[in-house]
Amino acid sequence: MTVDVVDLARRIAAGERRALAQGITLVESHRDDDQRDAARLLELVAARTGGAIRVGLSGTPGVGKSTFIEALGSRLLASGNKVAVLAIDPSSPTTGGSILGDKTRMEMLATNAAAFVRPSPSGGALGGVASKTREALLLCEAAGYDVVIVETVGTGQNEHAVSAVTDTFVLLVAPGGGDDLQGQKRGVLELVDVVVVHKADGPRGDEAQKTAQYYRVAGHLLHHGRAWQPPVVCASSLERAGLDDVWAQVLAHRAATASTRAQRRAAQAERWLWLCVESELLARFKTAASVQAALPAVIDDVRAERVSPGRAAQRLVDALLRR
Secondary structure, eight states: OOOOHHHHHHHHHTTOHHHHHHHHHHHHOOOHHHHHHHHHHHHHHGGGOSOSEEEEEEOOTTSOHHHHHHHHHHHHHHTTOOEEEEEEEOOOTTTOOOOOOHHHHTHHHHTOTTEEEEEEEOTTOSSSSOTTHHHHHHHHHHTTOSEEEEEOOOOSTTOOGGGGTOSEEEEEEOTTOOOTTGGGOOTHHHHOSEEEEOOOOGGGHHHHHHHHHHHHHHHHHHTTTOSOOOOEEEOBTTTTBSHHHHHHHHHHHHHHTGGGHHHHHHHHHHHHHHHHHHHHHHHHHHHOHHHHHHHHHHHHHHHTTSSOHHHHHHHHHHHHHTO
């Protein structure tokens, strides 16, 4: 795409939602010329970034992440906040496509002038976020959104990459979803800052309280000795209950970690650097002429089980390095 990057940066800084959408499309592009423009765009808006409350939100499919964000986001808008939501949808492993249905599930936010909802395909990236989520978040900050919520794919315990782009990591669980083994699983629970037992309404209220207690015990065990012990809050988007308590805990965590936020964000930027390096190296590896020349024979050997995938990978790397 042909882009006037300086004008686009100006329009994003002015809070134009269409310009913000164009900017995110630019940073998500795989074209080399677009990536050069995207890098320049981020440089131009850099001074306007860093001021938002960055919240990551994860949970298994069906726990009601989009419904929760819609309810919480509406509360935040009513309080005068500007809210951006970056919703990561899983990409098909066969077609690469994605439904991108979060915008339709957040109808109130999607149509509010003070909100911005952007669904993006994961593109096969691991860890629950897309490869350009951090860049999209920075553009949202540059556009003046003071709360940015990143909703992960939500496929299980491997939802860790969102902690590399946000300040507070919120995990949604369902009533009855925890027991004294499930509640103590490592992985995502070691990174979580606030646990929300969602759908805690009607006949599920008592069950939600039991689940909350399981997660309190698990949090105490996994975070023992740490300054911040993850609180567990019961909430219902249907009844609009517990939402203020959830946000109060997000703000409490933000206050408790204020002195280390700059250091944390610096470490996140460094980690994101290496994720970008890995992505760039893989992209160049796949398109290298020497690798393309060796690939058919290597694939034939792997499919016929004459060579192990590990040994085949070494052959391809050797082919690249010999060029």
